[in-house]
């Protein structure tokens with residue numbers, strides 16, 4: 001059974017939810033490990049005070065018993081603690097009583113760079129909050145919880161991941177100017193055997209799948225695998241990773257390909273980089289137009305991060321983990337985690353990969 005994911009949840013609604021199906025039975029999950037990744041996502045330079053308020057924690061509603069997966073759909077929940085300030089504004093049902101708390105006034109001044117204008121036009125909304133609540137990167141909390149589950153599965157076959165910041169704008173200066181910055185993050189995955197993904201169709205290609213997964217994260221505007229864009233300026237003789245064989249088996253001395261050739265993992269470290277744009281909510285707002293009146297104005301100002309590059313490193317790590325777990329489950333299958341591990345072992349023996 002293929003690994004599949006469905007998520008739902010608004011930024012200031014009651015909770016974010018995910019249903020993960022296709023996990024093998026008997027996978028040990030550790031609540032502390034999932035919560036620790038959720039905490040990593042909330043840290044970092046330039047984050048808004050909301051991160052202190054939230055202190056995310058995972059809850060499991062189904063699919064787990066005594067810390068082991070049952071082989072049935074796993075239902076995860078991360079509650080939005082801030083919802084208590086939005087119970088009227090984000091009430092799922094028509095709210096009763098007088099308007100109170102946050103989210104009571106319609107958002108009609110769309111922020112350039114956010115979902116406000118595109119969402120209002122596409123869905124015919126009078127209040128852009130109906131768009132921005134789902135488009136918000138608060139959603140990445142559940143991505144990270146799911147990523148922690150994916151990492152537990154990958155660890156069973158010796159795959160480890162690490163996300164880090166490569167480059168980030170000057171947060172202090174941007175904050176003083178009431179502006180925002182972006183940056184670049186990198187995810188490395190070690191222990192990925194050759195053979196995940198396929199060149200058979202574009203949907204099978206591991207590089208395309210990882211790029212889609214990472215580009216799917218809010219504010220990511222560029223993704224590269226290995227040397228990526230730099231390869232365009234190199235000669236073939238410097239760009240491609242020569243093949244050697246010694247007591248370690250087949251291996252490369254360089255990894256410009258970032259661990260993927262022809263859409264298939266080649267046994268080297270997988271390296272994916274993502275470029276994040278500066279965040280769209282500015283304390284010194286940009287020009288906008290009031291969609292209710294047609295008058296010129298300035299964009300919505302709402303509590304917001306100055307930068308979220310360190311958080312993106314954690315989210316991108318989770319996104320890459322998810323897609324590698326999907327590809328690994330596709331290749332090794334297994335209703336029980338032991339079957340999955342045994343299939344991996346026998347395949348690695350056949351290709352003499354260790």
Ligand SMILES: Cc1cc2nc3c(=O)[nH]c(=O)nc-3n(C[C@H](O)[C@H](O)[C@H](O)COP(=O)(O)O)c2cc1C
Pocket residue numbers: 048113114115135136137140217218219220277279280281282303304305306308311312315
């Ligand atoms: C971890 C993370 C945190 C973010 N925090 C904010 C934020 O506080 N304010 C903001 O305007 N955008 C934030 N964003 C970016 C917006 O969610 C994103 O720019 C918006 O949804 C529009 O989507 P797009 O940039 O992919 O086009 C964040 C993105 C990430 C990955």
